[in-house]
Amino acid sequence: MKFLPRSIPHDTVTALQEQGLAAFWAQLYAARGIGSAAELDYALSRLLPPASLKGADTAAQWLAEALEQGQRVCVVADYDCDGATACTLALKGLEMLGAEAGQIDYLVPNRIQDGYGLTPSIAQRVHDSGAQVLLTVDNGIASVDGVRHARALGLTVLITDHHLPADELPDAHAIVNPNQPGCPFASKNLAGVGVMFYVLLALRSLLRERGIFTAQTQPRLDALLPLVALGTVADVVPLDANNRLLVAQGLERIRAGRLPVGMLALFETSQRTWAKASTQDLAFGLAPRLNAAGRLTDMTIGIECLRTDDASRAQELAAMLDDINRKRRELESDMRIQAQAIAERLCADTGAHHTQPPAAISVFDEGFHEGVVGIVASRLKDQFHRPAFVFAPSAAAPDIGTLKGSGRSIAGFHLRDALDLLAKRHPQVLEKFGGHAMAAGCSIRQEHFALFQQAMAEIAREWLHASDLQGMLLTDGALPAQARTLEHAQAIGRCVWGQGFAAPLFSEELEVLDQRILAGKHSALKLLHHGQMVDAIWFGHNSPLPRTAHLAYRLEVNEWQQRKQLRFVIEGCEAPAAC
Template structure:
């Protein structure tokens, strides 16, 4: 859309439309371009990285839409040190929460308004919705994990779960959590309406398993099973009759057994290797934060063997760790992880800069561990 606007401006310029008026400054939209690119998980090729970098530069300089400034404030993030992670994991979820639980127009208005007061009021509403979304998601995820406790995922190539109490606005997030946890293509279902006759499903996949193609194959093998479906390789949605969920589960697993071998179901995590203690500093973490990372251009992930000095749950959802290597002690956190680690483990992590009461420190964000 940004390039359409650029082309339109160029065409109007050729036609002399700006002979008696100033040309519109489209660079003022780059903060929105950056947010949309990152939050929608668009591949960061060379062109998109330039756009996101320019948008982040404007945000850090304080030249941003009133709504984006309000969302940074509501999320407790500093706009002057904005990163791609802030756009993807702080602002994006708050905007998406409106569409999942209420009316997406709230998020749209927040981004469009020029009224600072109105933007702040909307950002607070979106923040409250996001907290509600997280609570619903946590409950649904716990229910799903409880159900899976009775199943050995290693004996399955796919996961299909349905619970009539689930909220259809959050099933995609739960499917994603299950996919990450068990490394299996996962589909979760919730009731589509109060009649109980139809269910809506949301799926998330792993490399090597094209989810939309799998649904297309199911629709051809089992005519009438799917009322509708759509999506792409890694994510898809579908609707079917509630009574047909068991049939779908069997059909989905059958394709999984055809397409996925043992190697495909083995998670492979590539890292940038060990990181010397001298680089585990707030300054180096800030240097990394200032660059543009995201889909197709991932941030560096390092791997080091640590002793686990202490570990405790934060908000009953995240594992807070103190790690030791030699005499050096580091703070770390593993989001959405509740199981404890052994006394020693090989840990894959990202570096982030954390500021508390004006004091900057480095924190390790754990991605995976072996031990």
């Protein structure tokens, strides 16, 4: 592991200090591209206007007509946390804007039985349910055949999505996606839940123009921002200024206790404190429990948990999600061990003494479960610092040898573009694919796995330099002694951090005064920092450290028996051989 200090533009630091920021914060924010203190103003008035999101006005017109005429609307959602929050937001938002009881329903494809997105069979089920309007959330931009079939059935089709479009767009009545051609929306990083939130804003504006609401009587859609924050953080989209605003506003309401009872139940089940909610809590407490339902069972459980107004029902559903998540962790652990063993054999096959894995790693085993291939791919990506794909037999089509694959990438390697190039070079390999720069999925036949493995590694060799394949941690350098305070740790915990706007990570050589192993797998440490002893923890690391070590760490408030104490959480060591 190599540490790379963040570049700090000193002129910007000076400018931020002149605008009132303390030196410590000015350096952190300048290193993350903040040029003005105004960029840290997360007031709702600074939200990008809905009118600039292409298709939002058109979708609003169709939805207004549906509400006025009493047409039934069916929301077709993706089966991950972003999809679940977007679906819940659509249901709650349309009800707030005038939908009658029973007018809005939803359908979530089953990951294993139905596959991803709006397929012709899903469109048929929507039609057979009696709906007249089909509204997708967090999917649909690639559903050319599904939209065609839906329109042939007479359905009005409205697509809200954020995934990158292919060359051919579906022939929907409206498409709302900041990444579609010709969309001037300044933030291309909205999650699916963010796109749907903007559609609701556009609909409310239209209804206000038509005299249905006034500025005084219109519903407060900001009540839905906790859902927007959860889905945005969970989908690991880049936290640009607009996304940070959405997340900050959502967290503000969560901390004030203005959150759905289902989210409250998930906070309690995950043993997190809503009054001090952080992006970490959303990402590692709530999101995995919702995602587990979509991976192993049915995301309907997650959506029902989020949308219910019955606290006891919410607690019951949250407990079910917690149980599913425990099973997911057990399954993931077994698969990860197998996948790592396969990947290590690939390293051996290079003849480089296990030190040089392929530029991209693709693994498959007949015993893998397709519901957790994405998580395992992420683990491989982190361990080997390579783009990684994990494939499992498709439970929906085991007789024809179809494999479902999920990939995770590293900086500098656009995964969906790589799949697109692979499809052009080897048209017979990919049955379908889609995704983002950092995460993507595809389906292939088992007979083509070896070719996929070879072709993806070849593309990675062409696109990535040797330096790209070396594990690196961007750090903020040494922590000043005067900044080593509980107050700084608490303030950092209240800020919005995430993809593309990483939480502060400090690095420096520290003296190791004491170390012991907890539960056989964690290192509890006492470190000397500028003459002061500090407690530290390194999760998942049980190897002894030398007397001095160059460590990367973040600040954390450790609460134990109603006492709060500053703690360093170790994230890496720059000398692996010694660590």
